[in-house]
Amino acid sequence: MPNAIGIDLGTSNSVVAICEDVHTVPRVLDCTQVAGPNSVEERPLLPSAIYIPHPNEFPSESLRVPWSDDEAVVLGHFAREHGTLVPDRLVTSAKSWLCNAQVDRREAILPWNSEIEEGKLSPVQASAKILEHLKANLNFHAEKLGQDFDLSASPVVLTVPASFDAVARVLTHEAAQRAGFEEVILLEEPQAALYSWISENKDSWREQLADGDLVLVCDIGGGTADFSLVAIGENDGKLDLERISVGEHILLGGDNMDLALAYAVQGKLEAAGNTIDHWQFLALVQMVRSAKERLLSDDSLDEVPISIAGKGSSLFASMLSSKISRAQCESIILDGYFPKISADERPQQRLSSLQDFGLPYASDPALTRHLAGFLSDSRNNVESDDRLRQLCADRLSRSPEGMLCPNKILFNGGVLRSDTCRSRLIDVLRSWAPSNEIEPLRGAELDVAVARGAAYYGSVQDSGSGIRIRSGTARSFYLGVEASMLAVPGITPAVHGLCVVPQGTEEGVDLSLPNKEYGLRVGETVGFRFFSSNTRAGDRLGTMVERADKNLEESPRLEMMIPVDEDAEVAMRKGDLVPVELHARLSELGTLDLWMQHAASSKQWKLEFNLRDSAS
Amino acid sequence: MRVLVVAALGLGVQLYYWYEVVSFQTLSKLFAAKDPETWIEGLIVLCLSYLIIDALFTVLRGAPEKVAAEEETANDDAASAALQREAELSQDVSRLKDKVVQLETALREAEQRSESSKASRARSEVIDAELVNLLSLLQEKGRFIDFLMEDVTVHPDAQVAAVARVVHQGCSGLLKEYFSIKPMHQGNEGEKVKLETSFNPREYRLVGSVHGNPPFNGTVLHRGWVTEKIGLPRVVSEGADADLSSDGPAIIAPAEVEVAAS
Structure with a gap:
C-alpha cells in the first residue's frame, strides 16, 4: 500500500498526518517540541510560533529538541507561551507574511517591527524552520511508523490556503526545499478538508452527495478564514467533484474573537474603577478563551466567572473578578463575527488609507459579510463560463440574485468546533436561499482534518485509486500588454491583460499562445506586468481583458534575461534579437511555471517573479 | 634458594x-x-x-x-x-x-x-527533577505554589473563591492535558459493594472493621481516582544535571524581571 505524508503548515498550528493504508483514516503523528527549559513533550499540534531567544536569556543547552544542538530558535508550544511575554522575539503568522505582497518575502523582516539585533528571519526562512522541525520529527519518530514506511520514498503533500497566489505557492515550495523536502505536492486546504471527510466516510460519502450538489468548505481557524466551493457532477454514472471557486485570503479568525471578548471584560473592569496592566490583560485573554469555549459548547451555562491574577506572587493583592454572560458572549461573537445580514451586504472596506504597514488584517470583522462577498464573486465566476453555469444550473436557480448559494457545507477550523457558531452560519445561509435546504456534512476533529486529508490525497495520488477533486488553477493569469496609442504627456498608456493561463488549467498541460512571437534582446533583463483573477472562469487562452489595472489583480512583475552564450548551437551574442514564444504550465507540484521558448531551438528561459521591486 | x-x-x-x-x-x-x-x-x-x-x-x-x-x-x-x-x-x-x-x-x-x-x-535524580517539573507546571499554569504559600485565613471567602478559580482553571487544565483521570470505582459513592477474593488491594483500600476472609461487603466511601495516561513533559537529562545538582536548591519558578525598553 502506498504510504504518504500530509503536512498542514498552518497560520497558528502545524500538523503532520501519515497514511499507512489508503483504507484507514490517516493518523496524526505527535510532534516533539520544547515545553520549557530542560523539558520536551509530544503534542499533536505544533504551534507555528518561532521564538528567537536572547543568548543570555536561558541556561545554555536548555532549549534543545532531542535531535538538534541548534538553539538559535525555539519552535512550538513554549515559543508561543513565552513569546507573548517577550513579543519582540516572537515570530507568528509566518504564513500570512508569505502571501503579503507588500514586503520582500525573502528579506529577514520577522519579528515585524522588532528591535532585536540579530537572528531575524524572512517569511520564507520562518516557514522553512517550521517544516524543518516537522521533518526532523518524522525522522525522530520513524520507529513509530509502520514497518515498511519508507520516509524518503513517500510522497509529501503540503497544504496551502486556496487563496494563495502563484508567488506564495512558489515561496512555500521554496521553504519546503530549504527544509530538506526534495519534492512536495501542494494541495489547497479546503480540498484537503474535503478529502479528509471522504476518507472518514469511505462507504457512505457517495450516498451523502448527489449530482447537482454544491459544497461550501468553510474553514475558520485561529487567524484566517478560507472559503471554497466544490460542485458535484456526474460522469459515466460516477460522481465527479470539481472545485469551482476559491475566496480571498481573509486575516480573521478565532484570535480576533478572543481579543474582542477580552476588551469587553476589560471595559467592564475599568468602568468599575480597576486598572488592568499589560500582564493582566494577557491573563485575561487566556481566561476569556476558555470561557468562550464553555459558553459556546454548553447551553445550560448562563455565565462564566472570570478571575485574573497579576504577575506578582501574591494572588490576593492583584486579583480582579468579573464574569461573561451568555448574552454578552453571543452578542460579541455571534453578532460581531457572524451577524445575520441580508444577501446583498458586502464586506466594508477600511476608508482610511493610512494603515500600519504590517499584515493586511481584514477591516470588517463580520465573517458572514465576507462569505456573502465570496458567494457573489463565485456567481460572477460561474456565470462567466458556459460549462460551469451548466454544472451549477440547479443551485443558480435557487440562489438569490448576485449570489451562488451552496446546499452542503463542510466545516473546518477550531472556531467551528462550536455548535453555536456552526448553526448560526447555517441559519444565515438558509435565510439567503430558503429553497436550498442547506445541510452540514459531518466531519470529525476539525483541528487535524487538513493534515489527514493531505496524507489521504498523497496516498490516493500515488496508487491512482480513489476519487480526485478536479481543480486545476484556481485563478486565471494575464500578461500585461500596453495598449498602442499616441503618446500624450502626463498620461500613461492603459494596460490590457492577455490571458496566458485560463482558470482551471490542469496540471501538466503545456500552454502557449499561437502565433505570438516576442523579440527579446540577449543580455538585457526584460520585465512583464502580471495579473490574475478568481472571477473570470470564462476567459480562454489569448482573451484580452481591457484595463487590466482596474479589472484584474496585479502580481509582482515577471522578469527574465537571455544570457550571452556565444558557444551555443545558435550563438547568443549580446544585443541580438531572439524570437521567443511564451509557454505556461501548472507543474505536478502545484506551482505555476512560465518560460520563454526559443523558436529556433529547444532552448528555454524561465520567467521569475521579482519580489524585491514589488515590495514598495 | x-x-x-x-x-x-x-x-x-x-x-x-x-x-x-x-x-x-x-x-x-x-x-x-x-x-x-x-x-x-x-x-x-x-x-x-x-x-x-x-x-x-x-x-x-x-x-x-x-x-x-x-x-x-x-x-x-x-x-x-x-x-x-x-x-x-x-x-x-x-x-x-x-x-x-x-x-x-x-x-x-x-x-x-x-x-x-x-x-x-x-x-532518583531524574525522579526529583520530574517532581520539580510537575510543581513548576502547576505553578506556571495554575499559580499553585503562589496559592499554597499564601495565608488564606486572613482573606474573606469571596476573595479566596476568586483566587481559587484561577488556580482551579489552570491546574485542572493541566490535569486534563497531561493525564486522563477517571474514577477508580465505576459505581457511585454510598453504594454497597462486594469485594471478591480476587480483589486488588491496590485498587480498594479497606477501612472500618477489617477481619475474616474475603469476599468483603462494604459501602463505597470514596470512588478513588485512576489515570490512564501520563503525558507530562519529559525532563531533558543534561539539563537535569545542570539544574538539580544534589547539593543545590531546585528552582520551581524563576524570578521574573521585566526589562525596560532602553
Missing part, C-alpha cells in the same frame, strides 16, 4: 613501586574529586593497596630469618631441609597469590556496587 629470595624481593620492589604510584594517583584523584562516589572508590583502592603491601612485607620479613636458620643446619640435612623450606616458601607465595586474587575480587565487587549506586542516584 637464592634465586627464589631474589625473585621475591624483586616482586616486593615492584609491588612497592606500584603501591607508590597507585596511592599517589588515588590521592590526587581523591583531592580533585567532589562527589562521594569517587571518594569511596578511592578509599577502597587505597585500603586494598595497603593490605596487599602489608601482606607482602609480612612474607618478606619472614623469609630472610628462615634463610639464616637454614644456613646453620645446612650441613646436617641440607637437601631435605632445603626442599622443605622451598615447599614452605612456595606455599607462602601461593597464599600471597590467593590473597591478591581475593583482594582483586573484592575490589571488582566494590567497583560494581559503586557503579550501580551511581545509576540509582541518576534515577
